[in-house]
Amino acid sequence: MKRRSFIKGSLAGVASVCLTACEQLKSSPGTNPSGDHFMSVLGARPSLSMGFTLTHEHLFADLRPYSEQLKNPLSLNLNEVVATVLPHLTEIQKLGCKTFIDCTAVGVGRNPPLLKALAQASGMQIVTTTGAYLSNDAQFKPDYFDAMSADALAQKWLGEWHDGIDGTGIKPGMIKIGVSGGSLTKDENKLVKAAVLTHKKSGMVIGCHIGPWREVKPGVNGTSAMEQLKLLKDAGVSPARWIWIHAQSEADFQFHQQALAQGAWISYDGYRPEQTPHYVELITRIKTEGYLQKLLVSQDAGWYTATEPNGGKFNSFAPLITNLIPALKDRGFTADELAQIFTRNPAEAFQIKLI
Numbered sequence: 001m002k003r004r005s006f007i008k009g010s011l012a013g014v015a016s017v018c019l020t021a022c023e024q025l026k027s028s029p030g031t032n033p034s035g036d037h038f039m040s041v042l043g044a045r046p047s048l049s050m051g052f053t054l055t056h057e058h059l060f061a062d063l064r065p066y067s068e069q070l071k072n073p074l075s076l077n078l079n080e081v082v083a084t085v086l087p088h089l090t091e092i093q094k095l096g097c098k099t100f101i102d103c104t105a106v107g108v109g110r111n112p113p114l115l116k117a118l119a120q121a122s123g124m125q126i127v128t129t130t131g132a133y134l135s136n137d138a139q140f141k142p143d144y145f146d147a148m149s150a151d152a153l154a155q156k157w158l159g160e161w162h163d164g165i166d167g168t169g170i171k172p173g174m175i176k177i178g179v180s181g182g183s184l185t186k187d188e189n190k191l192v193k194a195a196v197l198t199h200k201k202s203g204m205v206i207g208c209h210i211g212p213w214r215e216v217k218p219g220v221n222g223t224s225a226m227e228q229l230k231l232l233k234d235a236g237v238s239p240a241r242w243i244w245i246h247a248q249s250e251a252d253f254q255f256h257q258q259a260l261a262q263g264a265w266i267s268y269d270g271y272r273p274e275q276t277p278h279y280v281e282l283i284t285r286i287k288t289e290g291y292l293q294k295l296l297v298s299q300d301a302g303w304y305t306a307t308e309p310n311g312g313k314f315n316s317f318a319p320l321i322t323n324l325i326p327a328l329k330d331r332g333f334t335a336d337e338l339a340q341i342f343t344r345n346p347a348e349a350f351q352i353k354l355i
């Protein structure tokens, strides 16, 4: 197959839909939670234009603790970073990728101006985030976090949604939060509540990284997921507006089933070529359970790292398309099932929508 043919097929009629949706958006850009658009760094775009989408990747990061980032702000040459990163975007564009969710969180080097420059240079639709990240011993926790209530945090994030990030005019398209797994701490509870409040006023989807950057016992990350879903439901928010990022790190599949049964999104997003058989198994299990329409698959690759010479080692975004998709086809996945995972599901998950 013919990946190109299924992508083309899924985009049939997009042009006319684009015109209508774009016209509607002009009247209320970024504030219309109707579900027909997503928010790219270049503004609102029709969901139907997303096409083949990588839903969890990183173009750029600053992995120094937040305090260090404040003390020694980066002096970046944006053009140099663009020159290094752009070929990696062009590579996947040639393979049919149209939209790219840059999941880099606030405090971990989120860089909207760089993403905008890359979107303009490549033509790729790129999404950035708002929120905060408390995983990994809270080393990336913003300095203002402790003094602010959930409501005040939500107001800050909604400020980015309405007015753009740090005076750039660039709006986020996702609320990205990060927690460590296990029962929610007081800080994590505040974080999730702030995300819920932000969602209710914006329609942006909430994506939560769960777990430390190391293996944990089965049930640890799942416990956090269940507690978060309860907080959502108590606040009247549908689990369908919440993505469990790095769900593959939870070895107890019962937790995946419980999240799916409630309507949440499961994101298996750490794919590397050597894990092809494992990912084929994971994805096949979701298909067998009948939840293919709630699955996101990506690879958490890239990572131009600000403090390393020339950005350090950059992981290509191509293997998901060049290795995993052929393996899924070999396993019997149809063009329509692949379009479900990589085109229709992202369009549904990242739409700006209140339900």
Ligand SMILES: [Zn+2]
Residues within 6 Å of the ligand: 056, 057, 058, 103, 300
């Ligand atoms: Zn990531």
